[in-house]
Amino acid sequence: MAAESASIEELAQAFEPMKGKPRSPMGDAVREFQRNKLAVGSLIFILIVGILALFAPVFTPYGFNVQNTAYSRAKPMTPYVITTDKYELCHWKGTPLDFGCTVFILGADGLGRDLLSRVIYGARVSLLVAIIGSSVSLIIGTFYGVISGYFGGKIDEFMMRVVDFLYALPVLVIIIIMTVYFKALARSGATGFAGFLIELDQAMGGLLFMFIAIGALSWLGMARQARGQILAHKKKEYVEAARSIGAGSNRIIFRHLLPNIIGPLLVLESLAIPGYIGLEAFLSFIGLGVNPPTPSWGIMISEGYLGIKSNPHLVLVPGAALTFLTLAFNFMGDGIRDAVDPRIHGR
Amino acid sequence: MTRYIIRRLIVSIPVLFAIVLFTFAVVHALPGGPFSTVGEKAMPEHIRLIMERRYGLDQPLYIQFWNYLKMLASGDLGPMMRMPSQTVNDIVYQTWPVSIQLGSLAVILAFAIGIPAGILAALKRNTWIDYTATFTAVLGVSINNIVLGPLLILIFGVWLKVLPIAFWGAEPPWILGFLPKPTWNFWTHAVLPVVTLGTAMSASIARLTRASLLEVMMSDYIRTARAKGLKERAVIIRHALKNSLIPVATILGPLLAGVLTGTFVVEQIFALNGMGRQFLMSIEQREYFLLSSLTLIYSIMLVLGNLMVDIMYAWLDPRIRFD
Numbered sequence: 001m002a003a004e005s006a007s008i009e010e011l012a013q014a015f016e017p018m019k020g021k022p023r024s025p026m027g028d029a030v031r032e033f034q035r036n037k038l039a040v041g042s043l044i045f046i047l048i049v050g051i052l053a054l055f056a057p058v059f060t061p062y063g064f065n066v067q068n069t070a071y072s073r074a075k076p077m078t079p080y081v082i083t084t085d086k087y088e089l090c091h092w093k094g095t096p097l098d099f100g101c102t103v104f105i106l107g108a109d110g111l112g113r114d115l116l117s118r119v120i121y122g123a124r125v126s127l128l129v130a131i132i133g134s135s136v137s138l139i140i141g142t143f144y145g146v147i148s149g150y151f152g153g154k155i156d157e158f159m160m161r162v163v164d165f166l167y168a169l170p171v172l173v174i175i176i177i178m179t180v181y182f183k184a185l186a187r188s189g190a191t192g193f194a195g196f197l198i199e200l201d202q203a204m205g206g207l208l209f210m211f212i213a214i215g216a217l218s219w220l221g222m223a224r225q226a227r228g229q230i231l232a233h234k235k236k237e238y239v240e241a242a243r244s245i246g247a248g249s250n251r252i253i254f255r256h257l258l259p260n261i262i263g264p265l266l267v268l269e270s271l272a273i274p275g276y277i278g279l280e281a282f283l284s285f286i287g288l289g290v291n292p293p294t295p296s297w298g299i300m301i302s303e304g305y306l307g308i309k310s311n312p313h314l315v316l317v318p319g320a321a322l323t324f325l326t327l328a329f330n331f332m333g334d335g336i337r338d339a340v341d342p343r344i345h346g347r
Numbered sequence: 348m349t350r351y352i353i354r355r356l357i358v359s360i361p362v363l364f365a366i367v368l369f370t371f372a373v374v375h376a377l378p379g380g381p382f383s384t385v386g387e388k389a390m391p392e393h394i395r396l397i398m399e400r401r402y403g404l405d406q407p408l409y410i411q412f413w414n415y416l417k418m419l420a421s422g423d424l425g426p427m428m429r430m431p432s433q434t435v436n437d438i439v440y441q442t443w444p445v446s447i448q449l450g451s452l453a454v455i456l457a458f459a460i461g462i463p464a465g466i467l468a469a470l471k472r473n474t475w476i477d478y479t480a481t482f483t484a485v486l487g488v489s490i491n492n493i494v495l496g497p498l499l500i501l502i503f504g505v506w507l508k509v510l511p512i513a514f515w516g517a518e519p520p521w522i523l524g525f526l527p528k529p530t531w532n533f534w535t536h537a538v539l540p541v542v543t544l545g546t547a548m549s550a551s552i553a554r555l556t557r558a559s560l561l562e563v564m565m566s567d568y569i570r571t572a573r574a575k576g577l578k579e580r581a582v583i584i585r586h587a588l589k590n591s592l593i594p595v596a597t598i599l600g601p602l603l604a605g606v607l608t609g610t611f612v613v614e615q616i617f618a619l620n621g622m623g624r625q626f627l628m629s630i631e632q633r634e635y636f637l638l639s640s641l642t643l644i645y646s647i648m649l650v651l652g653n654l655m656v657d658i659m660y661a662w663l664d665p666r667i668r669f670d
Contacts, residue, residue, distance in 0.1 A: 168362045168643040168653070172607055173626070174369075177642070180630050181373050188378045278491050285493045286627055298493060305497040305616065310506050316501075319494035320496060327489040334485070 002332035017233040025263075030042060032339035039335020042328035049325060053123035060117035065293040073311050076115075079347040107313045109303065115313070119321050125284075125296040126277050126325055128207060129214070133276030136215035141222025146224070146253060149230030160227070163220055175213045175279075179288040182209035191314045205294030214279055218272075225268055229261035267340050271333040274326045281322055297322045348661075350652065359650040363643065365420075370642040371412055374635055380404065381428040381633045402428055404635075416641065425636025435640050440626055443644070444525040445515050446621040448612065450606040452541045457497075457548035457602070462595070464549070465556025470583070472561065480553065489548025492609055496543045496616035503539060513534050513618040540617045544609040548602055555598055560591040593663045596656060603652040607645065 033039055040174050073156040106115040186198045186209065201208040201314040229232050233239065234257065283289040284298025292299060302312030382390050382398045390398075399405050403414060418425055424435035468480035490498075504512030515526030516536030527533050564587055565567065572582045609621035622641060629637040 165362060165365070167648060168646075169366060170361065170607065170642070170649050172611070173642050173645050176611075176627075176630070177370060177373050177638075181377060184377045184379065274489065277419050281491055281493055286611065286615065301493050301497065305493075305500075308497050308501050312505075315494075315497045319491075319498065323490050324493055326491065327486065329491050330485050 029336075029339040033335055036338065037337040039339075041337070042331035045328045046325070046332065049123050049328075050127055052120050053127050055336065056121050056124060060114070062114040062117045064113065064118050064295045066113060066117075068108070069128075070216065071104065071108045072110055073307075073309075073314070074104045074108040074112065076105065076313055089201060096130040103325075106317050107299070107311075109314055110307075114192050115300075115317050118300060119297070119317055122295040122297045122300060122318060122321065123325070125205075125207065125294065126288055126322070129211070129276050129280040130273045132211050132328065133214050133218060133279075134273050135168045137218040137222050137272065138265065138269045138331040139219075140215070141219035142258075142262075144219065145223040145226025145228075146230055146261075149227035150234060150249070150253060150257070156227075162175045163223055163297075166217060166220055169217070171217050174217065175283070176286075176288060178213040178216065179210060179283060182213065183288065201290075202208075203276070206289065206291035207294075210280065210283060210289055214276060218276070221272075222265065222269065226261065226265055226321075229264060230257060233257055233260055263340060267333075267337050270336050273329045277326055277329065279320070348658075352658070355654050355657075356650075359522070359654075362650065363646055366646045367416075367639060367643050368412070370639050371415065374407070374630075374633070374638050375408055375411075376575055377633060379633060381635065394572025398428075402426065415636070417641075419643070424620065424640040427637060428634060429632055435637050438442075438637060439640070440524075441519050442620055442622045442625050444519070444521045444527070445517075445526055445619055446614070446623060447612045448517070448527055448618065449515075449537070449540055449544060449621060450610055451610065453544035453548060453600065456541055456545035457552055459549075460545075460591075461549035462556050464594075465553040466560060466588070468553065469557045469560035469564070477557075483558070484550040484553045484557075487546050488554070490545055490546065492547070492612040493616070495546055496539075496613060497528060498512075499539045499543055500616070510538055512539065515540075515617075515619045515621070520639050529543065540613045540619060543616070544606070544613050546604060547609075552598060556591065559594040560587060563587045563591040589663065593660065596659050599656045599659070600653055603636060603649060607649075 057063075104114055104116070106119065108114055109118065144159065144163075148156045182201070183206075185194065186201055186206075197208065239252060239256055242252050247256075280289055280296065281298035281301070284296040285302045287302065289298055290296045298317035301315050301322070304311065304318070308315050380394045380395075380399070381402075381404075382388055396405070403411055406414075414563060415425065424439060427433045427435060427438065464480050464484070468477045468484075471477050500512045503510040514536060516530065516533035523527065569587060572586045573579075577585075607623075610621055611627065613619070614621040614624040615627070622644070625637065626641045626645075628634075629641060
């Protein structure tokens with residue numbers, strides 16, 4: 001450091017560029033993130049996948065459930081000869097994009113369903129799980145941890161015992177048993193509130209119950225982190241100051257504490273996203289995830305892997321999709337963590 | 348220390364009890380039972396009633412639960428209702444060792460690759476070695492078992508034809524109750540499943556080791572060690588490594604869970620007769636006793652595993668003391 005020898009004028013000059021634009025921690029993090037090419041690239045990739053999934057009907061040559069058994073297990077780039085009756089199946093009919101309707105770009109599965117279309121529709125499930133899984137975990141976990149940490153004492157003791165207890169459960173086994181229970185429930189045709197849930201679940205292709213099963217235990221880690229953050233912050237001066245001017249608990253929590261602790265929690269949650277995607281793929285793979293014919297990459301792999309010898313593309317295509325999306329979320333999560341964590345700044 | 352362990356074990360008893368109760372309740376609440384079908388057809392009503400009476404399924408649930416607890420207390424995990432020639436104990440004896448062998452080989456592989464790779468990446472920070480290792484590690488974390496398994500089968504089983512792609516190469520009787528006979532057959536069959544299961548683990552261990560060692564290398568006592576003139580080699584081996592492994596030990600907990608998830612998938616993909624496959628099958632067939640007992644075993648493993656992690660902390664970090 002040249003600070004010892006620098007005169008006050010020199011120092012003032014050195015800080016000149018900073019005048020007028022205060023640097024917030026958030027702004028720093030964003031700048032740091034933008035310098036990470038891999039993370040930015042991943043973010044763009046995820047956004048593209050998101051757009052493809054959101055507007056899947058526009059971007060896919062066929063519906064995800066349009067069967068054409070004449071083209072069962074068609075290899076990639078198989079030309080699709082359009083006859084007048086088959087033409088109906090092609091819903092780009094009449095658009096200049098007709099070409100997409102003449103080739104199975106990535107091949108077709110056992111029922112002759114276009115693999116490209118199914119992979120794109122399958123992205124919907126993975127991304128939904130990523131969004132909903134992390135939101136549920138973040139909301140419940142933060143809420144739980146904040147209450148526990150803020151009020152302390154007996155409440156804290158009890159709430160944390162509950163978390164400790166749930167932590168000791170074999171989470172995966174519980175999730176599996178829960179999904180099986182929901183699946184069986186859905187077949188039993190219950191009425192009332194359960195019936196309403198079942199109908200909703202059917203309409204979502206089995207996603208609802210999977211979200212409940214995944215969300216039920218995913219918030220535990222978040223609750224511990226949120227509590228830890230609250231404990232670290234609640235004795236600080238700004239909270240004291242807020243209280244001294246008469247702010248109530250609600251105001252202190254929502255206006256003062258939450259904005260200060262939410263950053264690290266968001267980082268943690270972004271690192272957890274690949275886990276949710278993997279869990280969904282796993283559940284669908286063992287037949288407990290979404291209901292066919294809703295395409296999920298896990299289901300597609302489980303349908304394809306037994307015939308991998310003759311038709312590797314049935315596994316490789318959804319497998320690549322799953323791997324690349326997970327990879328992108330990992331790079332992005334790492335990028336966010338590195339950007340926010342001040343300890344690794346400027347290395 | 349001993350008192351701590353005993354206290355932890357006592358505390359975990361209610362947890363285990365609650366798990367068994369929960370599983371038992373949910374499993375019995377599932378529509379359909381073990382005897383609702385014979386093959387594809389529905390079981391005739393009168394036969395179903397006889398069969399259910401035979402296993403006490405006609406009694407109120409709390410009596411069934413009490414009977415099950417009594418059975419457990421005497422070391423009997425229950426009968427197999429759809430396979431009367433065997434008991435749950437038999438099934439566990441046949442399949443648990445397979446899962447243990449698979450899981451522990453994968454964990455050994457994970458540490459054997461992950462820790463050296465992480466150390467190397469940290470010491471050669473910002474060189475091509477570091478970049479390669481870091482990138483490979485992210486790739487390893489990102490590739491799901493359900494993708495890696497079929498991929499390895501495709502490469503080594505179908506294209507190169509060098510490794511067997513299904514079944515476990517060892518059978519009961521086990522050595523000491525859980526060890527395989529280390530035949531050539533065993534090792535060749537083990538390669539693909541173990542690599543499938545171990546890759547993600549070794550990748551996350553490598554990432555963690557690297558991050559942790561980097562952090563330790565920036566700490567004050569490392570600067571002190573260097574300042575007093577120690578060679579870099581001694582600084583790393585004597586001072587940095589042990590402390591950098593503490594956070595790595597934290598991963599053992601999640602790792603156990605990972606092994607569990609992994610064995611479900613890997614046993615399915617490679618057609619191994621392990622406990623994970625039995626677990627999935629028992630749900631489908633409503634083998635109440637098998638399902639409850641396997642859940643109990645998983646829970647016990649988890650409780651013991653977490654205890655082991657905590658003990659290891661104390662060993663690695665003397666500042667942690669049990670009261």
